[in-house]
Amino acid sequence: xxxxxxENTAVAGPxxxxxxxxxxxxxxxxxAAERAEGAGMxxxxxxxxLEERGRSHRFAVGRIPFAELDGxxxxxxxxxxxxxxxxxxxxxxxRAQVDEGPFRRWEQPVIRQPEVGILGILAKEFDGVLHFLxxxxxxxxxxxxxxxxxxxxxxxxxxxxxxxxxxxxxxxxFTRPGGGRVLADVLQSEHGSWxxxxxxxxxxxxTAGDVPRDPDFCWLTLGQIGELLRRDNVVNMDARTVLACxxxxxxxxxxxxxxxxxxxxxxxERSRHEVRVERVPLGRVEGWWRGESSIEHVDGRYxxxxxxxxxxxxxxxxxxxxxxxxxxxxxxxxxxxxxxxxVPHLLAHARVEGGFLDTVELGPTVQYTPAxxxxxxxxxxxxxxxxxxxxxxxxxxYEAVHxxxxxxxxxxxxxxxxxxxxxxxxxxxxPPGYRWVTPGQLTSLVRHGHYVNVQARTxxxxxxxxxxxx
Amino acid sequence: xxxxxxENTAVAGPxxxxxxxxxxxxxxxxxAAERAEGAGMxxxxxxxxLEERGRSHRFAVGRIPFAELDGxxxxxxxxxxxxxxxxxxxxxxxRAQVDEGPFRRWEQPVIRQPEVGILGILAKEFDGVLHFLxxxxxxxxxxxxxxxxxxxxxxxxxxxxxxxxxxxxxxxxFTRPGGGRVLADVLQSEHGSWxxxxxxxxxxxxTAGDVPRDPDFCWLTLGQIGELLRRDNVVNMDARTVLACxxxxxxxxxxxxxxxxxxxxxxxERSRHEVRVERVPLGRVEGWWRGESSIEHVDGRYxxxxxxxxxxxxxxxxxxxxxxxxxxxxxxxxxxxxxxxxVPHLLAHARVEGGFLDTVELGPTVQYTPAxxxxxxxxxxxxxxxxxxxxxxxxxxYEAVHxxxxxxxxxxxxxxxxxxxxxxxxxxxxPPGYRWVTPGQLTSLVRHGHYVNVQARTxxxxxxxxxxxx
Numbered sequence: 001x002x003x004x005x006x007e008n009t010a011v012a013g014p015x016x017x018x019x020x021x022x023x024x025x026x027x028x029x030x031x032a033a034e035r036a037e038g039a040g041m042x043x044x045x046x047x048x049x050l051e052e053r054g055r056s057h058r059f060a061v062g063r064i065p066f067a068e069l070d071g072x073x074x075x076x077x078x079x080x081x082x083x084x085x086x087x088x089x090x091x092x093x094x095r096a097q098v099d100e101g102p103f104r105r106w107e108q109p110v111i112r113q114p115e116v117g118i119l120g121i122l123a124k125e126f127d128g129v130l131h132f133l134x135x136x137x138x139x140x141x142x143x144x145x146x147x148x149x150x151x152x153x154x155x156x157x158x159x160x161x162x163x164x165x166x167x168x169x170x171x172x173x174f175t176r177p178g179g180g181r182v183l184a185d186v187l188q189s190e191h192g193s194w195x196x197x198x199x200x201x202x203x204x205x206x207t208a209g210d211v212p213r214d215p216d217f218c219w220l221t222l223g224q225i226g227e228l229l230r231r232d233n234v235v236n237m238d239a240r241t242v243l244a245c246x247x248x249x250x251x252x253x254x255x256x257x258x259x260x261x262x263x264x265x266x267x268x269e270r271s272r273h274e275v276r277v278e279r280v281p282l283g284r285v286e287g288w289w290r291g292e293s294s295i296e297h298v299d300g301r302y303x304x305x306x307x308x309x310x311x312x313x314x315x316x317x318x319x320x321x322x323x324x325x326x327x328x329x330x331x332x333x334x335x336x337x338x339x340x341x342x343v344p345h346l347l348a349h350a351r352v353e354g355g356f357l358d359t360v361e362l363g364p365t366v367q368y369t370p371a372x373x374x375x376x377x378x379x380x381x382x383x384x385x386x387x388x389x390x391x392x393x394x395x396x397x398y399e400a401v402h403x404x405x406x407x408x409x410x411x412x413x414x415x416x417x418x419x420x421x422x423x424x425x426x427x428x429x430x431p432p433g434y435r436w437v438t439p440g441q442l443t444s445l446v447r448h449g450h451y452v453n454v455q456a457r458t459x460x461x462x463x464x465x466x467x468x469x470x
Numbered sequence: 471x472x473x474x475x476x477e478n479t480a481v482a483g484p485x486x487x488x489x490x491x492x493x494x495x496x497x498x499x500x501x502a503a504e505r506a507e508g509a510g511m512x513x514x515x516x517x518x519x520l521e522e523r524g525r526s527h528r529f530a531v532g533r534i535p536f537a538e539l540d541g542x543x544x545x546x547x548x549x550x551x552x553x554x555x556x557x558x559x560x561x562x563x564x565r566a567q568v569d570e571g572p573f574r575r576w577e578q579p580v581i582r583q584p585e586v587g588i589l590g591i592l593a594k595e596f597d598g599v600l601h602f603l604x605x606x607x608x609x610x611x612x613x614x615x616x617x618x619x620x621x622x623x624x625x626x627x628x629x630x631x632x633x634x635x636x637x638x639x640x641x642x643x644f645t646r647p648g649g650g651r652v653l654a655d656v657l658q659s660e661h662g663s664w665x666x667x668x669x670x671x672x673x674x675x676x677t678a679g680d681v682p683r684d685p686d687f688c689w690l691t692l693g694q695i696g697e698l699l700r701r702d703n704v705v706n707m708d709a710r711t712v713l714a715c716x717x718x719x720x721x722x723x724x725x726x727x728x729x730x731x732x733x734x735x736x737x738x739e740r741s742r743h744e745v746r747v748e749r750v751p752l753g754r755v756e757g758w759w760r761g762e763s764s765i766e767h768v769d770g771r772y773x774x775x776x777x778x779x780x781x782x783x784x785x786x787x788x789x790x791x792x793x794x795x796x797x798x799x800x801x802x803x804x805x806x807x808x809x810x811x812x813v814p815h816l817l818a819h820a821r822v823e824g825g826f827l828d829t830v831e832l833g834p835t836v837q838y839t840p841a842x843x844x845x846x847x848x849x850x851x852x853x854x855x856x857x858x859x860x861x862x863x864x865x866x867x868y869e870a871v872h873x874x875x876x877x878x879x880x881x882x883x884x885x886x887x888x889x890x891x892x893x894x895x896x897x898x899x900x901p902p903g904y905r906w907v908t909p910g911q912l913t914s915l916v917r918h919g920h921y922v923n924v925q926a927r928t929x930x931x932x933x934x935x936x937x938x939x940x
Contacts, residue, residue: 013810013811013893013898014726014810014811014898015811016724016725016726016810016811016813017724017725017726017727017728017731018723018724018728019723019724019725019728019729019908019910019911020728020729021728021730114744114746115744116740116741182730182731182734183730184730185730185733185734185737185738186733186737187737187740187741187828201737201741203734247730253488253489254486254487254488254489255486255487255489256484256486256487257487258487258488258489258490258491259489259490260491260652260653260654260655260717261487261652263655263656263917263918264652264655264673267655267656267657267671268655270586270657271586271657271671274584274585276584340483340484340486341483341484341485341486343486357827357828358657358827358919358920423483428483428484438489440489441489447733448733448918449737449828450828
């Protein structure tokens with residue numbers, strides 16, 4: 001008999017798991033429902049906590065001329081702006097050629113950062129409710145410097161300690177295989193207009209173990225973070241993109257287009273565009289000029305490359321200088337929404353951005369810096385932009401100003417909105433390049449990389465956190 | 471009341487669809503079950519039909535020196551081999567640097583073909599059973615020239631008629647929106663060792679309309695095509711990759727790793743590799759030399775670039791010359807298989823190939839040309855290769871020789887296998903870079919691009935057609 005048991009054990013082998021976790025969506029919904037209070041603090045006390053964290057560290061960010069950058073310089077020959085270690089990121093040039101829109105061929109500075117960073121949020125249950133460990137983190141480009149960020153937000157240079165600073169806190173939960181239970185883990189693109197083929201690893205990891213809380217960190221429910229998403233410039237971009245990846249359930253089962261039809265339309269959009277992107281030396285980028293303190297477009301449009309000096313007490317290192325991209329105007333980023341058959345839908349736009357790894361990703365209906373389009377009329381006026389700019393208050397279901405990545409962009413703000421539309425404004429059969437999708441479909445797509453762009457993910461985070469109900 | 475009805479109509483809008491088609495998997499299974507006979511022909515009559523199609527056209531393919539290429543030439547300066555139209559494809563150089571394996575830095579010729587082609591199979595029900603319209607198509611690089619191909623297999627140059635040939639038959643089913651019901655539509659990568667970032671649109675489209683059958687085409691069930699997959703060099707690569715995308719159901723629900731765990735492991739594999747790929751001029755590729763009729767590696771390994779002249783009666787144009795890549799040895803491509811908890815699993819390998827768009831894709835357990843590794847021992851011997859080469863017949867669940875894309879590769883054959891393994895040979899907890907996945911998980915992944923490489927898709931096609939039951 002002993003032999004029989006041993007044989008059975010050998011045949012049985014390791015246990016199987018269900019392919020899908022059917023309980024997770026309900027657990028996330030439970031966390032999203034807790035909006036006023038969590039195990040860590042009351043939501044109403046958050047602002048005072050963040051202010052206190054700001055007071056307990058000394059932050060100073062100032063603009064400097066390029067010549068005062070420490071460790072960064074323009075490479076002889078190419079004029080690329082790079083760090084002497086060869087790591088972090090480089091500012092190079094990009095030449096892009098696309099096949100539609102008002103601007104079809106252009107050159108620009110672009111950030112190249114081939115290494116994949118980690119944006120990770122640690123989750124843990126307190127009293128049966130999932131909480132997320134969020135960090136009060138200073139980033140030089142944020143309007144108010146200190147924002148709420150993921151537990152870990154680290155380039156590979158950070159966590160492999162290229163800059164010899166202190167260890168990235170909590171990073172072992174994300175780098176150690178088997179260190180917790182993974183709820184989401186996907187490589188997502190970042191701004192295709194400013195980065196050349198950049199992606200970061202977006203992770204949600206649940207732990208059952210004890211987690212000592214550092215003073216710059218707090219445990220919040222999904223609902224509490226959602227409440228903070230109503231405020232301007234509080235939840236940083238990195239937190240928003242990770243939250244967008246939470247595998248929540250959305251109400252409603254049907255959709256205007258089946259998942260297969262949606263994927264087919266997307267494949268068609270990706271196939272039909274011919275986008276040519278080439279790297280060019282920064283020193284020879286057409287239409288841009290370099291001064292002592294900035295690289296600017298000759299028309300003063302788009303963005304500038306500038307340099308800053310940073311002093312901070314709670315970063316991995318105590319002071320540094322770096323380049324940043326500074327957009328010249330505030331962006332407007334919005335999903336138009338409608339209900340079909342009682343199910344909310346969002347009007348997605350298959351956007352070509354020069355820095356995307358693969359031609360096209362789904363963006364919001366509107367994603368523009370209006371100043372860059374000033375003077376354009378008629379067919380060259382970006383579709384739906386005026387509808388969003390002129391939306392009456394009763395149509396606006398959500399509105400807040402958020403910053404893009406403050407480690408690379410200076411005062412890069414967008415007004416994010418959900419705006420209700422009707423058939424006359426946004427027909428069920430929209431123009432080419434646009435498609436109505438449900439939040440559930442976006443959440444399915446965002447399990448995989450390179451489908452949903454970072455701006456759409458900010459808006460999706462408002463849905464996954466229960467902040468906007470459509 | 472009239473107003474009420476009008477309002478309801480306006481509110482109701484277009485009808486919603488279920489996000490998923492729950493009947494499709496059963497319909498595909500029904501088609502896979504029909505193996506001996508279909509509405510078009512009996513499977514046993516296929517060989518005679520293919521032979522007859524071969525006789526009815528005149529095919530001749532001969533090697534020629536590069537100097538006899540018509541319209542193709544080595545560009546001055548770069549030495550790239552390109553067509554004067556600027557279309558089709560180019561042979562350029564690639565410099566690759568990877569971070570593991572026996573070969574970490576090399577240069578090689580590579581095919582660059584940025585435009586996305588269509589590989590489309592048209593489906594239609596006859597007597598309640600789905601049939602697929604397959605084509606007897608000549609391709610110059612196929613061992614026996616004529617193989618079974620998708621309904622449509624066209625580069626954009628083909629179907630936009632750059633070479634002024636005749637129209638691509640049936641292409642309107644795939645290019646016209648709303649021309650049918652899409653069953654699958656996804657951009658899939660091709661050989662990352664020979665192509666630089668090439669992908670094709672893999673489509674399965676069902677029509678309910680009448681389809682006049684051209685003499686070079688035949689309607690076959692999924693099961694009939696599966697039977698043909700048991701034969702050497704009959705079903706071409708393009709057909710195999712499209713069939714792999716059929717959204718079939720596989721037996722068994724659990725898996726060794728949940729879908730989220732699998733995606734997380736894959737994301738980790740994609741993040742941990744640093745792959746640097748640069749284009750270099752073909753004329754300056756290190757380690758290769760160009761003769762009158764071939765470009766070869768100095769050690770005589772890997773592949774040669776050669777040129778052929780083609781005469782054919784049933785292609786879009788009547789004669790042409792072109793370059794082809796000719797591998798120097800036959801490949802071995804195999805999945806090791808095991809059952810865990812009664813559910814079949816395949817051992818997938820996260821493979822780095824220089825030409826992949828995004829670093830890593832899942833390949834079979836073994837994918838090597840043994841001749842290229844001759845002499846390598848110990849840790850540099852490719853894992854699991856000897857296990858497959860030495861597998862006793864009773865462990866081999868499937869074996870057939872198939873050609874890779876005969877429009878680009880000459881006599882590029884691989885022996886494809888499924889080989890049963892046990893814990894001592896292939897443990898449940900395999901070495902880094904390997905993971906046990908279920909066929910169902912592969913079928914879920916293959917709905918999206920850049921997860922499953924073209925060799926793994928050939929083997930997956932043996933499962934979707936019911937040819938191999940694990």
